[in-house]
Amino acid sequence: MxxxxxxxxxxxxxxxxxxxxxxxxxxxxxxxxxxxxxxxxxxxxxxxxxxxxxxxxxxxxxxxxxxxxxxxxxxxxxxxxxxxxxxxxxxxxxxxxxxxxxxxxxxxxxxxxxxxxxxxxxxxxxxxxxxxxxxxxxxLAILGQDWETYESYAASVRKEYAIYPDMVYNAGRRKVLKHFLEMDKIYKTKHFQEKFETQAKLNIFKELRFL
CATH class of the missing domain: 1.10.3210 (Hypothetical protein af1432)
Structure with a gap:
C-alpha cells in the first residue's frame, strides 16, 4: 500500500x-x-x-x-x-x-x-x-522498539529481499545482526543508547534464534 x-x-x-x-x-x-x-x-x-x-x-x-x-x-x-x-x-x-x-x-x-x-x-x-x-x-532506532514493532520491521526487510531464498537471506541477515552485536555499543549517543540499547540487543538476539 x-x-x-x-x-x-x-x-x-x-x-x-x-x-x-x-x-x-x-x-x-x-x-x-x-x-x-x-x-x-x-x-x-x-x-x-x-x-x-x-x-x-x-x-x-x-x-x-x-x-x-x-x-x-x-x-x-x-x-x-x-x-x-x-x-x-x-x-x-x-x-x-x-x-x-x-x-x-x-x-x-x-x-x-x-x-x-x-x-x-x-x-x-x-x-x-x-x-x-x-x-x-x-x-537504527527501529531496532530498539517493542518486539511487535521490531518483528514487523524484520518482516518488511525480508520482503525487500524476497528475490533471495531463505538459505541465502538468513545467512546475510545473521551477518548484519551479528555486526551490530559485535559493536562496543549499537548507539553512539547517550540519548539513543539510554533509550534503545538494551531493547535493541534483546530484539536482535530474539530474531537470530528464528533465522
Whole structure:
C-alpha cells in the first residue's frame, strides 16, 4: 500500500528548500521525486514511514544538533536509492543528494557533510562528528522498539529481499545482526543508547534464534 507523506514530513521539506530560495515548481518536483522513490513497489521498510520515524526521533534531539539543515538533507535522501541486489545504494543516494543540493546553489560544505552522513549509514560506525552519530543512531532506532514493532520491521526487510531464498537471506541477515552485536555499543549517543540499547540487543538476539 502506498504511504502518503505526513504533513510534518512535507512541511519540513518545503521549509528546508524555501530557505534556499527554491521555487514552488522545484519544491513540487523534488517532493514528488522523494515520494515516488520511497513508495516503490519493492520497498516495504525503506519507505516514507521510515523517514517520518527518523524525523520524529531527530526532532527530540534537535537542540543537540549542530547543523539541522545538513541533518534534514541527509534524512530525506539517505535511502532514496535502494535496490536489494545492489551494494552501492548509499553511494548512489549520496550522489543524488549532492546533485539536488548543488542545483539549489547550496554550499559545498553542506553538500559534503550531508553526503558523508548518508555514507555513514552503510556501516553505522562511530564518527568523530556528533551530528553523524545522532543521524546513524536515529536510523537504527527501529531496532530498539517493542518486539511487535521490531518483528514487523524484520518482516518488511525480508520482503525487500524476497528475490533471495531463505538459505541465502538468513545467512546475510545473521551477518548484519551479528555486526551490530559485535559493536562496543549499537548507539553512539547517550540519548539513543539510554533509550534503545538494551531493547535493541534483546530484539536482535530474539530474531537470530528464528533465522
Amino acid at each position: 502506498k504511504i502518503k507523506p505526513s504533513i510534518l514530513l512535507k512541511e519540513t521539506f518545503t521549509e528546508l528548500l524555501t530557505k534556499y530560495n527554491a521555487t514552488p515548481d522545484i519544491i513540487s518536483k523534488f517532493s514528488a521525486e522523494i515520494e515516488e522513490q520511497y513508495s516503490g513497489k519493492k520497498k516495504f521498510y525503506h519507505t516514507l514511514a521510515h523517514l517520518q520515524h527518523l524525523l520524529q526521533e531527530l526532532k527530540a534531539v534537535k537542540s543537540d544538533i549542530k547543523n539541522w539543515d545538513v541533518m534534514l538533507f541527509s534524512l530525506y535522501y539517505h535511502d532514496i536509492i535502494y535496490n536489494a541486489v545492489k551494494s552501492d545504494n548509499e553511494e548512489q543516494s549520496a550522489e543524488l543528494a549532492g546533485k539536488r543540493m548543488q542545483s539549489l546553489g547550496i554550499s559545498a560544505e553542506i553538500i559534503q557533510k550531508s553526503k558523508l552522513q548518508i555514507l555513514a549509514t552503510k556501516k553505522h560506525a562511530e564518527s568523530a562528528d556528533s551530528d553523524t552519530n545522532y543521524f546513524t543512531d536515529a536510523d
